[in-house]
């Protein structure tokens with residue numbers, strides 16, 4: 001509630017400043033509307049222009065009994081231009097009120113855009129606090145590729161997942177990966193339920209009415225598609241990795257036995273990743289195992305990936321962990337850059353196998369070229385159907401070429417530059433953009449600069465080439 005208090009204090013100060021400006025210039029600040037989208041090549045309306053969010057404080061009150069969510073989002077942002085209005089992305093739900101700097105703001109909704117018109121225009125550079133009160137039964141979205149995301153209910157609870165644009169079904173925000181922010185997510189649930197989110201659990205408070213509030217804090221910047229909120233009956237286990245990263249696992253009771261083996265390897269995987277990719281980017285780690293069948297996929301939600309039922313494979317656990325470096329710390333600038341997430345996470349699986357007595361990355365690369373499914377099940381998939389850096393449409397951003405051919409791009413670089421330069425490149429890349437955003441062009445330029453090799457042929461054939469590289 002810190003921010004709400006701050007917003008009340010800040011309002012008179014802003015009014016005073018505006019009065020001063022008026023006195024000096026003979027007019028008030030003249031803002032213009034912020035853009036309703038960031039023109040992402042695949043999701044042009046995702047995100048909004050004119051401001052960047054610094055911090056989200058989400059208070060979510062959820063009752064699995066009736067599926068009703070009551071939310072308060074206190075969003076601290078910095079204006080990047082003078083703003084007469086700005087947008088937030090929100091899908092479904094009922095908006096009950098909006099304030100900006102503590103003063104009531106007008107708002108209207110069209111599609112997934114919530115347009116907010118503050119009582120006073122905002123100045124370029126101004127840090128301002130928006131509060132949105134909302135409620136309703138959040139819904140799931142169906143992705144372009146048919147998978148479900150957003151708010152998904154389970155038998156005794158729900159999960160909020162975002163990739164790529166599902167987060168707008170459970171909180172208003174600037175929902176594009178290019179705008180990362182820190183988060184405080186507090187989830188209040190009936191007695192007997194657990195609530196799990198990203199980062200560290202700061203407090204677990206039993207309220208006078210018997211309900212429990214779980215206050216989760218993410219001190220490192222997070223793209224909104226990586227936020228999660230999980231409510232239900234879960235078994236919680238805590239611990240630490242050998243180097244001191246705090247672990248928090250929440251496992252659906254029915255999946256506990258089947259998950260135990262794979263989850264037990266997380267500490268070792270965190271340490272291995274730190275050795276290969278550089279320091280683990282976050283202060284916490286762990287996993288959330290949902291009831292089986294909740295989702296059609298696992299997701300690398302920040303610090304604490306979600307699995308739909310027991311992971312069932314060490315590779316999948318490793319994949320989601322590798323995303324913490326590639327995707328979560330180094331996030332894509334747009335959804336076109338997805339291969340920087342998935343190609344790296346897939347290649348990390350190959351490296352893990354190589355380092356643990358499994359098949360070498362070279363052998364796996366060859367198996368893909370030969371379509372040899374004995375070595376890798378994906379080898380006879382449509383991995384060569386399109387260039388990983390240019391998926392043909394939004395339904396393809398999680399397609400096989402993004403994963404497998406993306407990994408093969410990395411292996412091609414390794415073949416060109418040798419192991420020493422390759423691993424220095426991977427570590428350098430994670431360090432260069434730690435907690436930031438990067439594009440494919442950033443990567444290709446960095447790779448050539450860092451290794452001193454001309455890699456144009458690799459980019460032309462493997463990354464951008466429309467033809468199969470086979």
Ligand code: ARG
Pocket residue numbers: 143145147148163297298299300319320323342398
């Ligand atoms: N990013 C997730 C992973 O780790 C997969 C998400 C799949 N989503 C989808 N709509 N197909 O690989």
Ligand code: ZN
Pocket residue numbers: 300319320323341342345
């Ligand atoms: Zn992935």
